[in-house]
Amino acid sequence: MALFRAHVLxxxxxxxxxxxxAAVRGALVEEIRRRGLENEIKVVxxxxxxxxxxxxxxxxxxEGVTYxxxxxxxxxxxxxxHLLKGRQVKRLIYSGGETAAVVEAxxxxxxxxxxxxxxxxxxxxxxxxxxxxxxxxxxxxGKALTSMKPGEIIEEIKKSGLKGRGGAFFPTxxxxxxxxxxxxxxxxxxxxxxxxEPGNFKDRLILEGDPHQIIxxxxxxxxxxxxxxxxxxxxxxxxxxxxxxxxxxDVAREMGLLGTDIMGSGFEFxxxxxxxxxxxxxxxxxxxxxxxxxxxxxxxxxxxxxxxxGLHGRPTVINNVETLANVPHIIAKGADWYQxxxxxxxxxxxxxxxxxxxxxxxxxxxxxxxxxxxxVYTMAGGIKNGRRLKGVxxxxxxxxxxxxxxxxxKLCGEDLNPGAGALIVINEDRCIVDLMTNIxxxxxxxxxxxxxxxxxxxxxxxxxxxxxxxxxxxxxxxKLLEQLTATMAAASRCGLGQFAGVAFRSSLPLFxxxxxxxxxxxxxxxxxxxxxxxPQEVA
Amino acid sequence: MGSCDSKSCVxxxxxxxxxxxxxxxxxxxxxxxxxxxxxxxxxxxxxxxETIAAELGIPVGRVHxxxxxxxxxxxxxxxxxxxxxxxxxxxxxxxSKAIRDAVTKAIGIQPGETTEDGNFTxxxxxxxxxxxxxxxxxxxxxxxxxxxxEAVPSILAKYKEGN
Numbered sequence: 001m002a003l004f005r006a007h008v009l010x011x012x013x014x015x016x017x018x019x020x021x022a023a024v025r026g027a028l029v030e031e032i033r034r035r036g037l038e039n040e041i042k043v044v045x046x047x048x049x050x051x052x053x054x055x056x057x058x059x060x061x062x063e064g065v066t067y068x069x070x071x072x073x074x075x076x077x078x079x080x081x082h083l084l085k086g087r088q089v090k091r092l093i094y095s096g097g098e099t100a101a102v103v104e105a106x107x108x109x110x111x112x113x114x115x116x117x118x119x120x121x122x123x124x125x126x127x128x129x130x131x132x133x134x135x136x137x138x139x140x141x142g143k144a145l146t147s148m149k150p151g152e153i154i155e156e157i158k159k160s161g162l163k164g165r166g167g168a169f170f171p172t173x174x175x176x177x178x179x180x181x182x183x184x185x186x187x188x189x190x191x192x193x194x195x196x197e198p199g200n201f202k203d204r205l206i207l208e209g210d211p212h213q214i215i216x217x218x219x220x221x222x223x224x225x226x227x228x229x230x231x232x233x234x235x236x237x238x239x240x241x242x243x244x245x246x247x248x249x250d251v252a253r254e255m256g257l258l259g260t261d262i263m264g265s266g267f268e269f270x271x272x273x274x275x276x277x278x279x280x281x282x283x284x285x286x287x288x289x290x291x292x293x294x295x296x297x298x299x300x301x302x303x304x305x306x307x308x309x310g311l312h313g314r315p316t317v318i319n320n321v322e323t324l325a326n327v328p329h330i331i332a333k334g335a336d337w338y339q340x341x342x343x344x345x346x347x348x349x350x351x352x353x354x355x356x357x358x359x360x361x362x363x364x365x366x367x368x369x370x371x372x373x374x375x376v377y378t379m380a381g382g383i384k385n386g387r388r389l390k391g392v393x394x395x396x397x398x399x400x401x402x403x404x405x406x407x408x409x410k411l412c413g414e415d416l417n418p419g420a421g422a423l424i425v426i427n428e429d430r431c432i433v434d435l436m437t438n439i440x441x442x443x444x445x446x447x448x449x450x451x452x453x454x455x456x457x458x459x460x461x462x463x464x465x466x467x468x469x470x471x472x473x474x475x476x477x478x479k480l481l482e483q484l485t486a487t488m489a490a491a492s493r494c495g496l497g498q499f500a501g502v503a504f505r506s507s508l509p510l511f512x513x514x515x516x517x518x519x520x521x522x523x524x525x526x527x528x529x530x531x532x533x534x535p536q537e538v539a
Numbered sequence: 540m541g542s543c544d545s546k547s548c549v550x551x552x553x554x555x556x557x558x559x560x561x562x563x564x565x566x567x568x569x570x571x572x573x574x575x576x577x578x579x580x581x582x583x584x585x586x587x588x589e590t591i592a593a594e595l596g597i598p599v600g601r602v603h604x605x606x607x608x609x610x611x612x613x614x615x616x617x618x619x620x621x622x623x624x625x626x627x628x629x630x631x632x633x634x635s636k637a638i639r640d641a642v643t644k645a646i647g648i649q650p651g652e653t654t655e656d657g658n659f660t661x662x663x664x665x666x667x668x669x670x671x672x673x674x675x676x677x678x679x680x681x682x683x684x685x686x687x688x689e690a691v692p693s694i695l696a697k698y699k700e701g702n
Binding site: 014015017018195196197198199200201204235236237238239274275276277278279280291292293294295296297312353355356357361362363393396397422424426430435438439441442445446448 | 566567568569570571573574601604605608609610611612626627628629631632633664665666667668669670671672673677680682683684685
């Protein structure tokens with residue numbers, strides 16, 4: 001193995017790519033070669049460094065200096081000054097804000113941040129299994145296969161308190177136990193990477209930045225429940241996630257970490273990437289399974305539940321990306337260690353994706369029990385452009401809306417439920433009725449149409465809101481929409497219809513005056529709604 | 540069938556059969572088959588769906604039902620470049636409406652339409668997981684974020700014929 005005197009990590013996450021990171025990387029490699037340094041300095045492509053707003057970013061080791069907003073034109077200077085002469089280019093050094101000061105590199109997490117799942121992200125080359133292994137990767141799998149019985153793994157996961165990170169927080173160990181005990185000539189493990197809830201982009205980051213973590217978690221799950229085939233269902237829009245994951249699977253197979261005789265243990269398991277084709281409802285587990293079977297992604301009645309009757313009617317474990325990412329850490333370090341993180345009912349860390357009107361939208365990992373303020377203000381930098389916070393949509397459009405008074409509440413199952421982790425932050429200039437109309441439009445478009453409460457309910461919901469934004473509503477409408485959404489919650493077949501009205505209902509007590517202004521005074525205080533008496537038709 | 544206009548083109552049918560062989564001749568491979576078909580032929584034609592149904596031994600309605608359910612599948616030819624603009628809440632509050640107007644102004648079509656020269660199809664879609672850089676859009680597989688109306692014409696220019 002060649003020894004390099006310096007490594008330059010290049011952030012090639014999606015956000016950086018669109019700031020020209022690919023060209024910067026190309027120029028860097030070329031300049032290093034031009035100066036004959038290619039045997040001394042290695043350029044490593046990493047996933048997203050988590051430095052939102054930093055443009056194309058580089059980290060130079062061993063010093064651990066981060067350069068932000070790097071352009072192709074800056075490359076000769078960085079190579080000449082820093083890599084050749086050892087003098088840091090101060091004007092480009094990233095400090096977490098905008099101005100220059102030497103920083104300790106992204107290894108030093110920001111304040112309350114605790115990187116367990118995101119530990120490798122932005123540090124390793126996601127396409128290199130060697131780097132994953134060098135940082136302890138696949139140790140947990142080795143431990144599980146050589147020193148633990150399947151039942152012991154399930155007990156360890158149960159004891160850890162791990163719960164599903166897709167937003168439902170069902171105990172993972174219990175789910176595995178159901179599948180392990182279920183009769184079936186074959187069993188499956190499915191990773192739900194159909195991340196479609198607006199505002200969520202954590203799973204994309206994990207798959208793009210550290211795909212082996214998911215593979216390792218899935219093999220452990222498969223061994224625990226006795227499955228020999230797995231699928232990672234990735235939404236069709238996530239091209240880079242698909243590419244990195246498929247490549248990681250191929251490499252893992254070549255190294256005997258997937259296939260017929262994993263690590264010489266005799267255990268057999270393999271994984272296939274299943275590419276979705278654009279349907280939000282496929283994030284619902286039964287709809288997802290229908291989709292893998294080649295059908296329309298329509299949700300099915302529950303019970304029976306997938307752990308007993310899942311893919312092809314066989315016992316199936318379906319876990320979210322982030323849930324599976326926790327598994328190797330629990331097996332490697334033990335349930336007792338995991339129990340020290342988080343709150344009694346919500347163990348471990350949670351990844352949040354604050355976005356909307358915050359200064360630094362991005363992906364941040366904190367222990368359960370951190371406050372909403374910690375994430376929105378300390379990490380995401382608070383509200384941008386000096387505006388005030390108006391509200392936060394917890395988890396996405398199917399989550400609850402909270403106001404400023406919720407900032408000191410704890411993000412965990414016992415207090416403020418974080419859903420899948422999106423925190424859609426809005427400032428005082430935004431109109432709540434406009435936002436709810438947008439949400440209604442989303443659910444109307446995404447309803448699969450098979451059950452009446454959801455198909456007709458989402459349509460009527462959008463009609464109401466279109467009237468309100470046109471100044472054509474009446475005060476009694478609020479009561480009607482409340483009743484309608486309550487019916488949808490009670491009678492819809494799956495989560496889509498059940499949760500479509502949650503944001504609206506939770507926003508009512510917070511922004512009563514604003515709704516009244518639209519319905520009684522026919523004015524939009526924010527000046528956003530057209531109020532032109534011409535409601536949009538619902539097509 | 541995508542590449543030709545003939546209703547019963549033997550070569551096109553053979554191409555579809557080849558795709559089915561590649562993906563695996565099974566009903567459960569329907570979605571991978573449709574992905575691959577669209578990748579190689581641009582869209583999923585009625586004739587192609589009939590061939591798939593016959594080859595897999597399932598009703599045409601099953602193939603059609605699946606193909607129409609998913610928004611990434613096209614049942615008629617679309618523009619050479621597909622613009623997908625997100626209008627989910629994070630992009631909406633950060634001004635996707637202004638971006639939509641800028642796109643319409645630049646290429647003269649509304650969402651759901653294709654330009655007459657067949658160069659662009661414009662769609663307004665749900666979240667693509669690019670909320671960190673809202674408002675965002677994708678053109679084919681390329682991602683554009685932190686969009687401003689002013690930036691739209693020069694981005695689209697890259698995809699115009701002759702550029």
